[in-house]
Amino acid sequence: VNPDEYRASLADGRRVFYDGELVTDVATHPKFRVAVDNVAAGYGDGERGLNSADAYKFPASSDELRARMESLTGWEPTLLMTLESLLALGTTASRMPADEAFAKYRSRIDGFVEFCKQHDRRCVPTISDAKGHRALSPAQQADPDLYTRIVEHHADGIVIRGAKLHISGAAVAHELLVMPTKRMKPGEEQWAVACAVPVGSPGVTIMNAVPLPPADEWEYHPNSSHGGLPEGFVVFDDVFVPNERVFLAGEVEHSATFAHSMGLWQRLGGAAHMAEGADRLVGLARLLAEANGVEKIPHIREKIADMIIYATLVRSGLEAAIENAVITPEGFATPDELYTNVAKYYGALNRDRMLTFIHDIAGGAILTAPLPGDLANPETRAYVDKYMPTRPGIDGEYRTRLFHAARDLTVSSAAGHHQVAMIMSGGGLFAQKLVATMHYDLAHAKQLALKAARLDPPGKG
Numbered sequence: 001v002n003p004d005e006y007r008a009s010l011a012d013g014r015r016v017f018y019d020g021e022l023v024t025d026v027a028t029h030p031k032f033r034v035a036v037d038n039v040a041a042g043y044g045d046g047e048r049g050l051n052s053a054d055a056y057k058f059p060a061s062s063d064e065l066r067a068r069m070e071s072l073t074g075w076e077p078t079l080l081m082t083l084e085s086l087l088a089l090g091t092t093a094s095r096m097p098a099d100e101a102f103a104k105y106r107s108r109i110d111g112f113v114e115f116c117k118q119h120d121r122r123c124v125p126t127i128s129d130a131k132g133h134r135a136l137s138p139a140q141q142a143d144p145d146l147y148t149r150i151v152e153h154h155a156d157g158i159v160i161r162g163a164k165l166h167i168s169g170a171a172v173a174h175e176l177l178v179m180p181t182k183r184m185k186p187g188e189e190q191w192a193v194a195c196a197v198p199v200g201s202p203g204v205t206i207m208n209a210v211p212l213p214p215a216d217e218w219e220y221h222p223n224s225s226h227g228g229l230p231e232g233f234v235v236f237d238d239v240f241v242p243n244e245r246v247f248l249a250g251e252v253e254h255s256a257t258f259a260h261s262m263g264l265w266q267r268l269g270g271a272a273h274m275a276e277g278a279d280r281l282v283g284l285a286r287l288l289a290e291a292n293g294v295e296k297i298p299h300i301r302e303k304i305a306d307m308i309i310y311a312t313l314v315r316s317g318l319e320a321a322i323e324n325a326v327i328t329p330e331g332f333a334t335p336d337e338l339y340t341n342v343a344k345y346y347g348a349l350n351r352d353r354m355l356t357f358i359h360d361i362a363g364g365a366i367l368t369a370p371l372p373g374d375l376a377n378p379e380t381r382a383y384v385d386k387y388m389p390t391r392p393g394i395d396g397e398y399r400t401r402l403f404h405a406a407r408d409l410t411v412s413s414a415a416g417h418h419q420v421a422m423i424m425s426g427g428g429l430f431a432q433k434l435v436a437t438m439h440y441d442l443a444h445a446k447q448l449a450l451k452a453a454r455l456d457p458p459g460k461g
């Protein structure tokens with residue numbers, strides 16, 4: 001598939017809305033064009049070191065996993081999401097029981113992964129249900145569709161109804177990988193559904209929130225204007241899914257396996273993004289300090305040192321997750337659950353502190369620096385050239401543009417979007433805490449404490 005073929009593939013009858021408007025051509029619509037161009041660039045762009053086939057290769061070792069994460073985090077997000085989604089399916093298949101009842105699902109998952117590979121399909125994890133009243137189970141909701149469910153069983157497939165919210169990149173991808181949002185209990189069989197649905201399927205509608213700066217302000221948003229996926233509110237209005245694309249249909253005991261596997265891979269991706277982003281924030285803080293002439297002042301150095309520690313801890317967690325990857329019986333590397341969840345949790349929880357340090361180091365011009373038009377107009381430019389420089393080598397334009405970048409990366413609406421996405425991706429903070437606690441070796445910790453206390457475990461002689 002080449003970039004033009006990808007663009008053409010979006011004309012598959014998909015029903016996409018932006019702000020109440022039916023989008024007739026996703027590939028050229030101004031709100032989707034940047035995302036489409038980014039995804040298109042990921043198709044076969046060998047020149048920039050990207051190999052689209054990387055998105056389909058399951059890593060066989062920690063080294064391969066590390067290399068895959070490094071090559072994909074630097075690129076457009078649907079590539080990484082495709083790898084994460086397919087690996088999550090692979091991990092799920094690996095965790096399903098070996099018995100006959102699940103053999104069909106495992107072979108369908110294998111078939112689907114192969115299909116995506118053959119046709120260079122971009123896949124997005126489609127998990128988060130509308131959920132209604134959070135304290136109530138699917139069956140207790142006023143409307144049973146608040147969790148996506150099976151409404152009809154046929155000999156050749158199922159019909160699903162419901163909505164999946166906040167689905168990144170849905171409108172510009174090919175496949176929606178529908179998975180249950182949480183563990184379903186006996187009696188909740190209709191909500192225990194996992195399947196792959198092409199975005200253009202009859203009955204699928206996607207409303208979008210697009211975190212893109214206004215088209216005429218791109219110079220003022222040097223980073224966010226080059227990225228940003230549409231976030232999809234995906235509705236399934238009685239969508240038929242053929243059997244070969246159904247990976248779970250009522251087996252409640254395995255409903256959580258999908259979300260857990262997907263959560264693991266999404267959190268690894270989140271930690272990888274945060275590790276890279278944290279290093280970028282350290283670099284930004286130092287550039288701002290140098291541009292302002294304060295890089296040697298003790299409290300500034302201390303703030304940057306704190307940021308270095310944050311960045312390094314997130315990276316350490318990521319590295320530990322990768323280095324301690326478990327090789328499945330099928331031969332691919334899955335990251336360590338404890339380190340993945342801890343790295344994602346720690347990174348997301350403390351990221352706002354890094355932004356605070358940047359704002360403190362930057363000073364007020366992060367919000368008030370002259371605009372790109374002031375640089376373009378000779379009348380105002382003269383004032384920028386006179387009053388914005390600080391020291392030899394730091395001229396008015398460079399410092400002004402550095403502030404634009406700092407604002408774009410840390411306080412713009414795109415920066416806010418990114419901050420919330422980092423907290424929510426792979427589930428909110430609580431989800432990571434839960435999994436981390438589950439995988440932590442508490443028995444060992446208690447044993448150490450008892451040893452230090454010179455005590456036997458309670459209840460034993």
Ligand SMILES: Cc1cc2nc3c(=O)[nH]c(=O)nc-3n(C[C@H](O)[C@H](O)[C@H](O)COP(=O)(O)OP(=O)(O)OC[C@H]3O[C@@H](n4cnc5c(N)ncnc54)[C@H](O)[C@@H]3O)c2cc1C
Pocket residue numbers: 124125126127128129131134135165166167168169231417420421424425426427428429430431
């Ligand atoms: C920018 C962005 C991109 C996203 N991309 C995707 C995507 O591509 N695919 C996808 O499937 N999802 C995606 N998500 C969704 C994300 O996984 C969810 O936002 C997250 O799981 C939280 O669900 P929620 O938004 O419904 O919030 P809620 O479930 O309402 O959670 C809000 C708070 O309430 C707590 N809470 C809610 N219910 C309970 C309960 N029963 N018990 C204890 N605590 C509870 C949560 O822990 C949290 O603290 C994305 C989210 C964002 C913001």
